[in-house]
Amino acid sequence: MTVARTEISDVRLPPDARVIPEWISPAEETALAGYLDAGEWSGELRRRVRHFGYRYDYRARIATPQSRIGPLPDMLQRLGRRMVEEGIFASLPDQVIANEYLPGQGISAHVDCEPCFGDVIVSLSLLSPCQMQFRRVETGEKRAVILRPRSLLVLEGAARHDWTHAIPARRSDRIDGVQVMRGRRVSLTFRTMRF
Ligand SMILES: O=C(O)CCC(=O)C(=O)O
Numbered sequence: 001m002t003v004a005r006t007e008i009s010d011v012r013l014p015p016d017a018r019v020i021p022e023w024i025s026p027a028e029e030t031a032l033a034g035y036l037d038a039g040e041w042s043g044e045l046r047r048r049v050r051h052f053g054y055r056y057d058y059r060a061r062i063a064t065p066q067s068r069i070g071p072l073p074d075m076l077q078r079l080g081r082r083m084v085e086e087g088i089f090a091s092l093p094d095q096v097i098a099n100e101y102l103p104g105q106g107i108s109a110h111v112d113c114e115p116c117f118g119d120v121i122v123s124l125s126l127l128s129p130c131q132m133q134f135r136r137v138e139t140g141e142k143r144a145v146i147l148r149p150r151s152l153l154v155l156e157g158a159a160r161h162d163w164t165h166a167i168p169a170r171r172s173d174r175i176d177g178v179q180v181m182r183g184r185r186v187s188l189t190f191r192t193m194r195f
């Protein structure tokens, strides 16, 4: 018996995921990237990261009350408040990770820690586009979408719990039928701690 390979069909999100384009202005994007670059990026992974609110332990794959760093910086707090005002989060996000992806870098397939983080995961994209791939754990079904700068990706329900998400570690993506070289991308992922 031959098993049909599931093809990635572009511009398709898993159920319970949505993208809000141009959620911030280009000026806000520049200010956020400037703020992140003015602080210290951590080199603990292949890609650089910055943690806010609570530190996430990549080896143990958890964030705990003991890992508290402090309140979110004002700039991130303001964005979190806006997400609550817009009904994206029911309560203020209190944990944020900034990820930096240079061309060739990605993030392997994962479901964000279920015991640690609440039911809504939001990723704000800055600077340059890249593809995100989704895979339904139960069936292997694949979907993919291009995350554009200044857009917000909201994962909840099935998209948050039943599908993995990943960014392939490569140097270009096919966008609107054209192969586009990647630039530096920075993302900010907002979460609520589950305790
Ligand atoms: O870079 C992104 O948009 C996603 C980051 C992510 O999946 C995570 O931090 O858990």
Ligand SMILES: [Fe+2]
Pocket (backbone or CB within 6 Å): 110, 111, 112, 165
């Ligand atoms: Fe994630």
